Amino acid sequence: MPLKKGRTGGAPIFMKAVYPGSFDPITYGHIDLVERSSKIFDEVIVLVMENVNKKHFFAHEERMRMVRLAVSHIHNVTITTHSGLLVDFARENDVKVVIRGLRAVSDFEMELQMAHANKSMLADFETLFLMTETSNSFISSSMVREIASFGGDISKWVPPCVKGEFKRKLGK
Ligand code: COA
Secondary structure: OOOEOOOOOOOOEOOEEEEEEOOOOOOHHHHHHHHHHHOOOOEEEEEEOOOOOOOOOOOHHHHHHHHHHHOOOOOOEEEEEOOOOHHHHHHHHOOOEEEEEEOOHHHHHHHHHHHHHHHHHOOOOEEEEEEOOHHHOOOOHHHHHHHHHOOOOOOOOOOHHHHHHHHHHHOO
């Protein structure tokens, strides 16, 4: 595991970051962010959460299963879950950085609000924004769900394991 030297030249620092989301379902847009952040941090924790403002299509176990399969090729990624505040997970697991993706300016306002809210609850918790690749910038989980529900082809946006999970659930 590549450890960075401590800021003061002392003991090496193991840098981990958390990437939270509801992943309903995980898409190539999310996977791209996990891949890129895994090159920056020693460990990336993909945290499958509930968004209390959304009614999820896939059950929690189904979302976990898809995430596990979709990022299994990345060696320094762990997948886990947490119900409650993100900052509580960060505090309990000594994680200082949260990764968030920005697809368009429209994402920014809500992300800024969340970043400020998280920081005001946990002062040394930083939000790192990564720009989504242009080719993924229009993907959203709800768009994928809608296309799949009408029997459209979603292979461009999600890995085969997600396609299979839709097939199982929708019977098409
Ligand atoms: N590529 C493609 N799509 C992306 C993407 C990317 N890189 N990043 C996000 N998206 C999409 C998601 O698929 C999702 O699409 P949908 O709305 O169509 O389903 C949408 O953007 C929103 O995703 P995200 O911003 O990750 O929200 P979320 O609902 O998946 O997760 C939580 C939000 C769970 C992280 C947030 O509610 C949370 O932290 N909850 C914990 C409670 C807490 O601490 N609250 C206080 C926070 S201030």
